[in-house]
Amino acid sequence: MNVDIAIIGAGPAGLCFARSLASSGLSVAIVERQPRAAIAAPAFDGREIALTHASRAILERLGVWQRFDPAEVSELRDARVLDGDADATLLVRSADGRSGQLGWLVPNHLIRQAAHDLVAGQPDVNLLTERSVLGVTRDSGRVVVSLDDGSCLHARLLVAADSRFSQVRRMLGIGARSFDHGMSMLVCRVAHALPHGHVALEWFDYGHTLALLPLNGERSSVVLTLRPQAMREVEAMDDAAFAADMQRRLRDRLGAMTTVGTRHVYPLVSVYADRFVSARGALVGDAAVGMHPVTAHGFNLGLQGQAKLADAVLQAHRAGRDIGADEVLARYQRAHHAAAWPMYAGTRLVTRMFTNERPVARMLRGATLKIANRLPPVRRAIAAHLTQGG
Numbered sequence: 001m002n003v004d005i006a007i008i009g010a011g012p013a014g015l016c017f018a019r020s021l022a023s024s025g026l027s028v029a030i031v032e033r034q035p036r037a038a039i040a041a042p043a044f045d046g047r048e049i050a051l052t053h054a055s056r057a058i059l060e061r062l063g064v065w066q067r068f069d070p071a072e073v074s075e076l077r078d079a080r081v082l083d084g085d086a087d088a089t090l091l092v093r094s095a096d097g098r099s100g101q102l103g104w105l106v107p108n109h110l111i112r113q114a115a116h117d118l119v120a121g122q123p124d125v126n127l128l129t130e131r132s133v134l135g136v137t138r139d140s141g142r143v144v145v146s147l148d149d150g151s152c153l154h155a156r157l158l159v160a161a162d163s164r165f166s167q168v169r170r171m172l173g174i175g176a177r178s179f180d181h182g183m184s185m186l187v188c189r190v191a192h193a194l195p196h197g198h199v200a201l202e203w204f205d206y207g208h209t210l211a212l213l214p215l216n217g218e219r220s221s222v223v224l225t226l227r228p229q230a231m232r233e234v235e236a237m238d239d240a241a242f243a244a245d246m247q248r249r250l251r252d253r254l255g256a257m258t259t260v261g262t263r264h265v266y267p268l269v270s271v272y273a274d275r276f277v278s279a280r281g282a283l284v285g286d287a288a289v290g291m292h293p294v295t296a297h298g299f300n301l302g303l304q305g306q307a308k309l310a311d312a313v314l315q316a317h318r319a320g321r322d323i324g325a326d327e328v329l330a331r332y333q334r335a336h337h338a339a340a341w342p343m344y345a346g347t348r349l350v351t352r353m354f355t356n357e358r359p360v361a362r363m364l365r366g367a368t369l370k371i372a373n374r375l376p377p378v379r380r381a382i383a384a385h386l387t388q389g390g
Contacts, residue, residue, distance in 0.1 A: 003027040003126070004323065005313070006145050006155035008133055008168045010039050012108070013285025013302045014161030015115035018125055019062045020310035024317060027124045029153055031145070036129040039116050046187035046264030047108035048213050048221040050076060050200075055300045056104065058307050059111075067114035074105040074215045077198040082205075102200075105213055105221070108299075133162075136171040136281075143280045143324075157313065157324040158281045161306075164271040164290025172281040174273055179348070181268040184231040185293065186224045188263040189215065190246055193255030196220055201253075210249055219260060222246055223293065225268065235265060268292065272344050276336055277329035282309055289340045292347050301340055308335045 005021070007014045010032035018028050032039060051059070059065040079102060081090040094101050119125055128147070135146040136158065145153040160168035169176060196214040203210045208230070211223040224246075226234065237245060239259035247257040271290035276283045284306045291298035309332045316328045 001029060001126070001151065002154045003029045004155065005029075005157045005159060006031065006143065006153045007159045007161055008145070009161035009163065009166075009285070009287070010034070010116070010127065010129075011161060011163065011285060012111050012115055012299065013287075013306050014159070015112065015119050016058075016062060016064070016303060017159060017161065017284055017306040017310055018119045019064070019115060019122065020307060021314070022062075022118075022122050024314055025124065026313075026317060026323070027126075029126045029128060029155070030119070031128050031131050031133060031147065031153070033132045034129060036127070039127070039129060040113070040120070042109040042112045042116075044107065044109050044261065046189075046221075046262065048074075048105045048187075048215065049108050049111060049299045050213065050297075051104045051106055052297075052300050053103065055303050058303055062115075063118055064111065064114045067117065068106060068110060071216060072107060072110055074213075075101045075198050076103045076105055076200055076214065077101050079200040079202065082201065082203040101198075105215060111299075133168055133171065136168065138279060141280075141322075141324075156280065156322070159309070160281065160283045160287045161285045162287055164269060164286035166283070166287035169273060169283055169287050172278045172283075174275055174278055174281075174283065176271050176273045179270045181270065181292065182227065183225050183268040184228050184265050185268050186222070186226070186231060186234060186263055186265045188222050188224075188242070189219055189260040190222050190243060191217075191219050191258045191260050192247075193218070193257075194253075196254060203250075205249070208249070212250070212254070220254070224249075231265060235263070270344070270348065272340075275333060276305075277333045279326070280324040280329075282329055282332060284309055288336065289344055291344060297343055297347075301343060304339065305336045308332050308339075 004026040005028045007018055007028060007030045010030050014030060018030055021028060056065060077094045079092045092102065120127065132148045133145055134148050137144045142154050142156055143158040145155065145158060147153065160166050160172065162168050195218060196212065198214045200214060201212040209225040213221040213223065215221060224234070234242065234245065242263070243257040243259045269290065270292050271286065273283055273288050276288045285302035286298065288305055289301055291301060312328050312331045313323045316323045316325065321328065
């Protein structure tokens with residue numbers, strides 16, 4: 001099969017990139033190892049995505065936002081950061097920014113479903129499911145992608161969107177700095193007796209990190225980070241015991257809790273690719289940068305990255321230039337690195353500071369929260385960072 005662009009991975013980044021090319025006349029093939037049914041109707045995976053204003057604008061342009069059920073979109077009005085037993089807290093209010101909310105929470109599986117539904121009806125897109133990539137070579141100004149069914153794709157540009165553990169990234173000859181945090185993250189919905197006021201909570205407690213993302217109604221999404229052994233003990237709990245454990249960890253801040261739905265556990269690994277492009281190849285989404293979830297900007301960064309790549313490709317296409325040329329991909333490399341590196345490095349700094357439990361580190365992080373909370377310009381800067389996604 002000969003196409004203009006081959007995308008490996010039908011996750012949100014890959015699907016949104018394909019959607020960004022709609023009406024361009026460029027032919028696209030998307031290769032995905034999962035069955036078509038799993039892509040068309042993805043199961044709930046526990047993850048609630050905190051979308052910034054910038055990300056909402058992109059999703060609206062793609063037509064994805066309009067497909068969300070309003071009942072599934074929850075406002076994120078304020079955010080509170082707590083540090084262990086310390087009295088100091090940092091409250092980032094929507095009033096510190098320039099809008100009525102810091103962002104919105106949308107279930108990850110609904111974003112994937114909406115993007116799939118749009119791409120499935122898009123001309124010039126061929127979705128190849130239950131296929132895996134065996135190898136990547138280059139021949140006469142094209143990329144040749146060998147698939148496990150014996151077929152080959154010939155493309156002018158290859159885009160890897162196959163997760164932070166990307167195999168295609170390696171096939172393109174691109175290395176990555178990977179940091180295993182030695183932690184596991186559990187996500188689950190809970191119902192609680194007391195209202196959350198649409199305020200997100202990030203609590204760097206001793207021995208674990210706990211976040212609560214406010215959903216519509218008296219419900220929240222719990223994000224619990226623990227060492228793997230401790231997480232296995234939590235996983236073994238029944239729903240009633242788990243809810244009681246969350247209530248205890250939150251020290252009854254939201255009253256009695258009950259578990260809603262299924263629990264999901266993921267390893268915490270951060271990744272930053274050595275570069276985002278190679279000859280006729282580019283990385284988007286987590287294949288380029290896999291963020292720690294503490295700042296909730298991983299999806300936003302990936303969404304903005306695919307938009308930058310699409311912009312570079314479409315400009316070249318409209319000008320009649322080679323969409324896979326080095327100078328086209330270099331433009332994407334510069335733009336995405338400039339946006340991604342400060343956010344990635346800043347997130348690493350936050351996680352190191354607020355998960356270090358040595359006495360000196362505890363004093364430093366407590367002092368940091370006190371200072372930030374007392375300085376309106378700092379709060380406004382944080383609010384702007386949250387609402388705009390960097």
